[in-house]
Amino acid sequence: MPKIADRIVVLWGWRRFLLSLVAGGASALALPPFGAFPLLFLTFPVLIWLLDGATPARSGRFLARVLPPFLVGWSFGFGYFLAGLWWIGAAFLVDADQFAWAMPLAVIALPAGLALLWGLGAAVARLVWPEGWVRIVIFAVCLSGVEWLRGHLLSGFPWNAVGYALTPAPLFMQSASLIGIWGLTLAACLIFAAPALLADAGRPGRGRWVFIGVAILLLAAHVGYGAWRLSSASDATVPDIHLRIVQPAIPQDDKWRPEKGDEILKRYLDLSDGATAPGRTGIASVTHLIWPESAFPFLLTERPEALAAIAALLPDGTTLITGAARRDPSAGDARGAPVFNSVYVIDDKGEIRGAYDKVDLVPFGEFLPFRSLFESLGLRQLIALPGGFAAGTARRTLEVPGAPLMQPLVCYEIIFPGAVIAPGPRPGWLVNVTNDAWYGNTPGPRQHLLQAQVRAVEEGLPIARAANSGISAIIDAYGRITRSLPLGDVGILDGDLPQALVPPLYARFGDLVFLALLGLSLLSAACGQLTSILRRN
Numbered sequence: 001m002p003k004i005a006d007r008i009v010v011l012w013g014w015r016r017f018l019l020s021l022v023a024g025g026a027s028a029l030a031l032p033p034f035g036a037f038p039l040l041f042l043t044f045p046v047l048i049w050l051l052d053g054a055t056p057a058r059s060g061r062f063l064a065r066v067l068p069p070f071l072v073g074w075s076f077g078f079g080y081f082l083a084g085l086w087w088i089g090a091a092f093l094v095d096a097d098q099f100a101w102a103m104p105l106a107v108i109a110l111p112a113g114l115a116l117l118w119g120l121g122a123a124v125a126r127l128v129w130p131e132g133w134v135r136i137v138i139f140a141v142c143l144s145g146v147e148w149l150r151g152h153l154l155s156g157f158p159w160n161a162v163g164y165a166l167t168p169a170p171l172f173m174q175s176a177s178l179i180g181i182w183g184l185t186l187a188a189c190l191i192f193a194a195p196a197l198l199a200d201a202g203r204p205g206r207g208r209w210v211f212i213g214v215a216i217l218l219l220a221a222h223v224g225y226g227a228w229r230l231s232s233a234s235d236a237t238v239p240d241i242h243l244r245i246v247q248p249a250i251p252q253d254d255k256w257r258p259e260k261g262d263e264i265l266k267r268y269l270d271l272s273d274g275a276t277a278p279g280r281t282g283i284a285s286v287t288h289l290i291w292p293e294s295a296f297p298f299l300l301t302e303r304p305e306a307l308a309a310i311a312a313l314l315p316d317g318t319t320l321i322t323g324a325a326r327r328d329p330s331a332g333d334a335r336g337a338p339v340f341n342s343v344y345v346i347d348d349k350g351e352i353r354g355a356y357d358k359v360d361l362v363p364f365g366e367f368l369p370f371r372s373l374f375e376s377l378g379l380r381q382l383i384a385l386p387g388g389f390a391a392g393t394a395r396r397t398l399e400v401p402g403a404p405l406m407q408p409l410v411c412y413e414i415i416f417p418g419a420v421i422a423p424g425p426r427p428g429w430l431v432n433v434t435n436d437a438w439y440g441n442t443p444g445p446r447q448h449l450l451q452a453q454v455r456a457v458e459e460g461l462p463i464a465r466a467a468n469s470g471i472s473a474i475i476d477a478y479g480r481i482t483r484s485l486p487l488g489d490v491g492i493l494d495g496d497l498p499q500a501l502v503p504p505l506y507a508r509f510g511d512l513v514f515l516a517l518l519g520l521s522l523l524s525a526a527c528g529q530l531t532s533i534l535r536r537n
């Protein structure tokens with residue numbers, strides 16, 4: 001191990017850049033659909049050794065000091081995000097004649113931008129960079145800190161946070177109920193970087209062995225807590241609620257064509273009725289029907305015959321929850337009334353009982369940032385809606401007849417840790433309507449599903465997930481999938497609504513838990529460094 005580390009430490013120029021890039025790309029294999037998290041026991045030590053060798057230039061100028069570690073961190077992060085997010089390019093091929101030219105820019109520009117924060121974290125860590133195990137703690141604090149910033153800066157994009165490597169299955173998710181995905185990101189950095197200390201042979205003190213032992217205990221506690229929590233997990237469901245989730249798998253190039261409106265509505269109605277499906281008994285026993293994001297290529301409120309068809313479908317007492325575009329004439333301006341990406345609650349009479357407007361819109365997908373600039377260059381958002389969607393003002397819960405208070409979340413709103421629940425009374429379940437058909441049969445929909453599972457654990461709430469092309473699922477408050485439909489299948493999913501849990505620690509305190517862990521980590525690093533100084537003197 002010391003010989004391997006020594007060879008990596010002395011790498012320079014393009015060899016250092018290439019190894020960092022490859023190690024970062026290999027790290028993305030820890031994410032769905034592979035879940036090969038043991039690879040991080042190899043790639044994170046490589047990152048530590050590369051930073052060991054990223055010595056500041058002798059000129060003493062600040063830029064010269066921070067540039068070598070910044071480039072190491074940036075190249076590792078670029079490889080990680082490029083390998084983990086390449087599938088975003090598939091969205092640019094839906095209307096290939098208009099957007100295919102921009103695909104390489106998006107596939108490269110987004111990872112390159114996200115990696116800037118990893119470069120920042122590496123540079124800050126290297127400015128401190130004490131010897132021995134303390135440098136691992138400093139590295140973990142800095143990397144998890146910039147990952148937290150990634151989830152909050154501007155509109156935030158916490159997709160594929162490092163902590164998800166520790167959550168490949170419900171057994172490994174339960175610690176999220178205590179420390180959330182950001183706490184798991186800190187733990188992942190500590191655990192996966194610990195083997196780097198095996199190359200510190202010949203250095204005085206037993207600190208490295210103690211730290212490796214602590215990392216092993218952290219991993220054991222993570223798994224052990226999951227096993228203990230699931231051993232007493234209940235399978236209880238909410239009485240008298242029977243869900244039906246529709247997965248129509250409408251091709252993305254048809255989804256926004258107005259001329260396909262009647263055909264699309266008929267598909268929803270036929271699937272929802274379910275009378276012809278094998279083993280189904282029709283819709284009579286269903287209390288709550290759920291359709292995915294932006295179900296129609298038209299404005300539902302401007303098509304009374306569509307609402308009448310929905311009313312004719314729904315038995316007495318059955319409620320429809322559906323994604324739909326919503327126009328608000330009362331908020332119009334010179335550019336016209338805004339259109340929102342919304343969720344409707346519709347009763348058995350075809351009347352809309354409540355609506356929620358999506359708050360977190362997808363840049364370049366649902367709206368165009370710096371609109372006047374990009375439109376002058378001939379660009380527009382991917383969704384064929386003039387001006388794009390308008391953003392809702394705030395999260396809000398919705399009352400649903402015959403069911404607990406519901407928190408709707410549209411598409412990637414489910415990926416924001418600690419920010420999925422509206423202030424006020426706690427909901428009894430989350431409904432996530434989404435359309436991942438943009439990305440086809442790629443890792444994207446599977447990564448999206450994993451993040452929804454972890455949100456369920458963090459909040460202690462079940463999730464009903466309706467995805468146009470999959471993966472639709474019912475997820476209990478422990479992150480376990482009780483029912484699901486495979487990616488790409490057309491069909492319906494029937495199941496009961498799992499019970500909510502008492503709010504776990506993370507649901508009550510949110511990111512304060514992570515910030516407290518950062519503080520404790522810095523305190524331990526300070527104590528370790530002080531002990532080292534006293535020993536040398």
